[in-house]
Amino acid sequence: MKTRNTFIGSLFAAALAALLVASCASTPAEKPQGLRLSAITDQDAAPAILDYAGKTPGEQERIARNYEQQPPLIPHKVEGMKLDFKTNKCLQCHDRPFYKEEGAPKIGDSHYKSREGKELDKISMARYNCNQCHVPQVNAPPLVANVFKSAKE
Numbered sequence: 001m002k003t004r005n006t007f008i009g010s011l012f013a014a015a016l017a018a019l020l021v022a023s024c025a026s027t028p029a030e031k032p033q034g035l036r037l038s039a040i041t042d043q044d045a046a047p048a049i050l051d052y053a054g055k056t057p058g059e060q061e062r063i064a065r066n067y068e069q070q071p072p073l074i075p076h077k078v079e080g081m082k083l084d085f086k087t088n089k090c091l092q093c094h095d096r097p098f099y100k101e102e103g104a105p106k107i108g109d110s111h112y113k114s115r116e117g118k119e120l121d122k123i124s125m126a127r128y129n130c131n132q133c134h135v136p137q138v139n140a141p142p143l144v145a146n147v148f149k150s151a152k153e
């Protein structure tokens with residue numbers, strides 16, 4: 001009886017020691033960093049400000065698309081281009097009445113159709129928030145290597 005008790009006792013002690021080691025190994029204050037590039041527990045953990053790649057619209061090469069129906073990537077910088085309920089700076093260059101004068105690629109015809117496929121006079125509100133689909137580029141090292149190959153390759 002006595003030997004069994006010590007056996008259980010030492011098992012318990014070993015489990016306790018393992019738990020202690022495990023809790024010391026991961027200090028949450030240092031570990032998780034993610035996209036914000038600073039510890040979550042930092043007092044002023046503001047997201048890192050990254051530089052947008054690209055210059056003034058009109059000076060950029062368009063970025064090749066990798067698959068059909070891909071929303072083209074934005075090749076120019078987007079700083080200061082307001083996009084809210086009242087103002088949509090993107091439309092002022094890309095919308096039908098302005099694109100020629102601005103020398104900008106015209107918004108896709110698909111953007112002037114309702115969800116049911118009906119032609120509209122103006123851009124569909126479902127397409128109003130351009131940045132939901134079209135993304136600008138930043139000068140940043142990729143967090144995860146991209147191994148995507150287009151179908152042609």
Ligand code: HEC
Pocket residue numbers: 056057058059060061062063071072073074075076078081083089090091092093094102103104105130131134
């Ligand atoms: C001052 C005019 C202007 C403004 C404002 C503007 N663009 Fe552009 N955009 C252009 C021009 C010109 C190009 C052609 C590439 C170049 O020369 O920069 C272009 C290219 C693009 C392309 C690539 C199209 C393709 O087929 O490759 C996308 C997508 C785009 N812009 C989206 C946007 C979005 C979204 C906004 C608002 C955040 C915006 N643009 C604001 C002028 C503008």
Ligand code: HEC
Pocket residue numbers: 069070071072088090091094105106107108109110111123126127128129130131132133134
């Ligand atoms: C719901 C996703 C979505 C939204 C929102 C959206 N687009 Fe697009 N856009 C696309 C896709 C997908 C394409 C490529 C296929 C096509 O033309 O429909 C495209 C194509 C384009 C093109 C290239 C057209 C061509 O002739 O090749 C331009 C320019 C463009 N969009 C500008 C804009 C602007 C400016 C806005 C905001 C006012 C906007 N888009 C909002 C998905 C979107």
